[in-house]
Amino acid sequence: PVINQVLCHISNTPEKVIQYSQEHGLLVEAYSPIGHGAVLKNPDLQAMAGKYGVSVAQLCIRYCLQLGTLPLPKTANPAHMKNNADVDGFVITDADMETLKTMPTIQNYGEGAGFPVFGGKINDDGTLTRRDFVKRD
Template sequence: MILNENYQLANGVDIPKLGLGTWFIDNDDAAQAVEDAVKIGYRHIDTAQAYGNEQGIGQGIKNSGVNREDLFITTKLAAEVKSYEEAVSAIDQSLEALGLEYIDMMIIHSPQPWADFTGEDRFFEGNREAWQALEEAYQAGKLRAIGVSNFEKEDLDNILDHCKVKPMVNQVLAHISNTPFDLIAYTQEQGILVEAYSPIAHGELFKNKEVEAIAEKYGVSIPQLSIRYTLQLDLLPLPKTANPDHMENNAGVDFTISEEDMEVLKKAERIEDYGEANDMPVFGWKLKK
């Protein structure tokens, strides 16, 4: 069962192969979502300062009744944090909000502040400063692993060329019909695990008849097919939901997509409209590229 399987990060830390994404889950609902997920068998919870639900996530951890060391909790430095001093403070703020003595992994949410996501400035210096703060927190035992999110090759190289500790993950938008194969390959060549957020394409894959037909062929749901697709690319999927039925369905991926069908899915027609998510920089930017 996928919920019992792990990847191993470059520093030897185990990370569960399937995580629960919590974007768009209100702080008031976050504790229940964590409790439900843990009851189903999830041990990997992904949040962020920008989600505004770290306090609720922390309460859910306390309420879950599971030993802290059996859970893997990820949070993210706000994309706007681009100085050493701000990052040091933000790390401690997340520890306090979550009510934890340590965080399993903390990552830089974006190489650019969201308001500048499509701009020319890659904020190289600011990212190096934020990374230094993460490195020091890692070495101090506040964080068990550190990584990045939404980093392109040039952003990764900026860190790799100056770091003492290499990033352990790069969390990117990756799903059937929009899979950044070159970035994934480059990241994996550096020994960095790629995590896939929005593996179900913010629900847009439900509209793809070809994907629907392949899901029916395997007797699975479109979310199950989508999550399995990312796993077979050696990615770590982070489907987001507060619905326990969806959590359970998302974990039912104990099947194998044939190589032939994987090739079809890799070439699926590109999504050109993410609906309500188009306003989010990561979705709108992907459309413009």
């Protein structure tokens, strides 16, 4: 394998999985970097995005890039595609990156809540404990 696609966004940052993958030469592809849209109305993220003069979506995509992942935002809207691609004009500070890493986990993704996702963990010795697909609650 050369790519590990994981759910990764502000409020859900699987740092151990990212580190493990990168240490083993895998590109980490972050799907749903905008948190299924659930983060767009977060007032703290709106304020931080305003500080950088960008949209919340751009902040989310830049966050994933700075983690060393390849964000994969989904949209069929050409204006959103253009906006999503325009993330090179700013850098999130280290302090703000730490704030974003510790945002509360999204508890309800709405329609995405029933989507089956891989459940597992990386053990301290680097081995993987895998559970088959689980339903997010």
